[in-house]
Amino acid sequence: MVTGIQSRETGTKAVWEGSLEELRGLVTERAMTGETMLLNMGPHHPSTHGVLRLLLELDGEQIVTCLPDIGFLHTGIEKNIEDKTYEKGVPLTDRMDYLSPMSNNMAFCLAVEKLAEVDVPERARIIRVICLELARIASHMVWLGTHALDMGAMSVFLYCFREREHILRIFEMISGQRMMGSYLRPGGVWRDLPPEFYKAVTDFITYFEPKVDDYEALLTRNPIWLDRTQGVGILEPEVALAWGVTGACLRGSGVNWDVRKAMPYSDYDTYDFDVPLGEHGDVYDRFLCRVQEVRQSVRILKQAMKRLPKKGPFRSDNRKFVPPPRRELGQSMEAVIHHFKLWTHGFDAPDEEVYVSLESPRGEIGCYLHGTGGNKPRRVHFKTPSFMHISALPVMSEGYLLADMIAIIGSVDIVLGDCDR
Amino acid sequence: MGVTSKLGNLGIVTTTLETAVNWGRTGAMWPLLFGLACCAIEMMSAQASDYDLSRFGMELNRASPRQSDLIIVAGRVTRKMAPVLRQLYDQMADPKWVISMGDCASCGGVYNNYAIVQGVDEIIPVDVYVAGCPPRPEQLIHGIMTLHEKIKAERIVHWAS
Ligand code: SF4
Numbered sequence: 001m002v003t004g005i006q007s008r009e010t011g012t013k014a015v016w017e018g019s020l021e022e023l024r025g026l027v028t029e030r031a032m033t034g035e036t037m038l039l040n041m042g043p044h045h046p047s048t049h050g051v052l053r054l055l056l057e058l059d060g061e062q063i064v065t066c067l068p069d070i071g072f073l074h075t076g077i078e079k080n081i082e083d084k085t086y087e088k089g090v091p092l093t094d095r096m097d098y099l100s101p102m103s104n105n106m107a108f109c110l111a112v113e114k115l116a117e118v119d120v121p122e123r124a125r126i127i128r129v130i131c132l133e134l135a136r137i138a139s140h141m142v143w144l145g146t147h148a149l150d151m152g153a154m155s156v157f158l159y160c161f162r163e164r165e166h167i168l169r170i171f172e173m174i175s176g177q178r179m180m181g182s183y184l185r186p187g188g189v190w191r192d193l194p195p196e197f198y199k200a201v202t203d204f205i206t207y208f209e210p211k212v213d214d215y216e217a218l219l220t221r222n223p224i225w226l227d228r229t230q231g232v233g234i235l236e237p238e239v240a241l242a243w244g245v246t247g248a249c250l251r252g253s254g255v256n257w258d259v260r261k262a263m264p265y266s267d268y269d270t271y272d273f274d275v276p277l278g279e280h281g282d283v284y285d286r287f288l289c290r291v292q293e294v295r296q297s298v299r300i301l302k303q304a305m306k307r308l309p310k311k312g313p314f315r316s317d318n319r320k321f322v323p324p325p326r327r328e329l330g331q332s333m334e335a336v337i338h339h340f341k342l343w344t345h346g347f348d349a350p351d352e353e354v355y356v357s358l359e360s361p362r363g364e365i366g367c368y369l370h371g372t373g374g375n376k377p378r379r380v381h382f383k384t385p386s387f388m389h390i391s392a393l394p395v396m397s398e399g400y401l402l403a404d405m406i407a408i409i410g411s412v413d414i415v416l417g418d419c420d421r
Numbered sequence: 422m423g424v425t426s427k428l429g430n431l432g433i434v435t436t437t438l439e440t441a442v443n444w445g446r447t448g449a450m451w452p453l454l455f456g457l458a459c460c461a462i463e464m465m466s467a468q469a470s471d472y473d474l475s476r477f478g479m480e481l482n483r484a485s486p487r488q489s490d491l492i493i494v495a496g497r498v499t500r501k502m503a504p505v506l507r508q509l510y511d512q513m514a515d516p517k518w519v520i521s522m523g524d525c526a527s528c529g530g531v532y533n534n535y536a537i538v539q540g541v542d543e544i545i546p547v548d549v550y551v552a553g554c555p556p557r558p559e560q561l562i563h564g565i566m567t568l569h570e571k572i573k574a575e576r577i578v579h580w581a582s
Contacts, residue, residue, distance in 0.1 A: 043502065043505055044455060044505060044509055045484070046454050046482075046484040050456065050457070050458075050461075051457060051502055051505075071499075071501050072499060072501050072502045072505070073457065073458055073496075073497070073499060073502070074499055074501065074536050075458075075497055075499065075532055075534075075536050075537060076532065076534040076535055076536040076537070077532075079534065079535075080531075080532060080534055091531070092531065095458070095459055095531075098458060098459035098462060099462065142462065142465075145469075146465075157469065158469055158470045159470075161465065161466060161469030161470055161471070162469070162470045162471060164466070165466065165469075165470075165471045168466075178463075178555075178557060179459065179462065179463065179555055180459070180554060180555065416458075417458050417459065
């Protein structure tokens, strides 16, 4: 058992100085007598995808109990947003689920728009769909690369990150930042698309589509990959629903639930795409679901690019919520007043509560927002998929081998920033 | 390389001990595989195909602190994580260096609140700070080059301390 290790210089204590007694009731009685072994995994471990700590009880190599310990990345983002005006909250949401910042932006913006009743022009909704789907592809690329890396397939990682760079370049083109663009704002998007954007996205689509076949050629029929993933980490559909699992993990178990279809936002109901489903609910099916999702995202991207007009409004022109464009400032006194008001005070939202949810690459992300009648929210809360998925880790992993734990963690695609916030 | 060389018939290179050791230290640094938050994703990009850190002999990330000599603190350090980080640092063998990557690790960044350590230099000594939220891979590489410069300037008298 780990005991406190005194650090030489600061005298800070090591992570856990607990005694076995503290674990009574959490692990089986066999662990108390030393018959099974307790193993600490994380928070510094290459395969926990961040700072997740798991306390595992092992019988030989078999996992008997799995106790996740979270909070190593708790940042207080929700509390920080409560002290900011609505528009200033957007950049903070970027940093929760840092693999797809656009989805978090979108959840927060949808909530603000619902609360304050801000309208979004149609062209902005199309731009948003393009951003969200690009973000989904980028996020799935990181997932596929790291998941394969954990299982020993290094080359997939290098290919996936090459593709991701293309998307990050597009994001940099539109927002000025590679990852944390804060591009989606209440009422639309931050600024108009640059002229290079259209070509960049169509080029990306033609470049990327055949690449998905390459990944499948590397993995889908690879015997080592099949051995490590098939029949591992099985999640029954009822259990998945009971634990609040969403996203590709739920669809891998065969439950047809995609927020884009079930509760469409941003005109998703007008796009034509399928929801890939698995059968067995194991690591392999979750892998297949996500890879198919990438193909569907490309399909949505194509339709959206066809629809996207070259010119038009990209943000609501309700001056109560959206600052006037710079060119108006020199000519209109009213515009100056709006500008000043919005950047000093922000806008007011009623004292009501709203909840919206949407499909992020990881699953269903929800935003609960409670206004005060003033310019800052009273309470912001995010329901994040990674938290649910980590809670379901024990039911997925019990009875499997320690080495399977790595495959299971990789397949649920957790982001600790998303879980701890 | 800065080696004062004088090639005779036998092809002998002469240099100082300091230069030779510092050249060795900068040529193949083994960073600790240590990612905390968003910045770690950019660190991974830096190691991946487009930016390719192996040009600097750094493609090999060791997961064990005993085998590494550089720790890149990539991301926000929370109060819960701080003792772990300190312990990792203490476990690394000398000589060891620290790069603080990103605003959060350098000064707390946008989070001036109850949860985040306001700069990782409160718990471990930092050699190079890299600004940005997140810094681009180029910025990280620049930080690494700066660290190399710093190491090359080290003298024997510093080694003992
Ligand atoms: S500096 Fe920015 S990108 Fe880096 S960990 Fe902090 S919030 Fe994330």
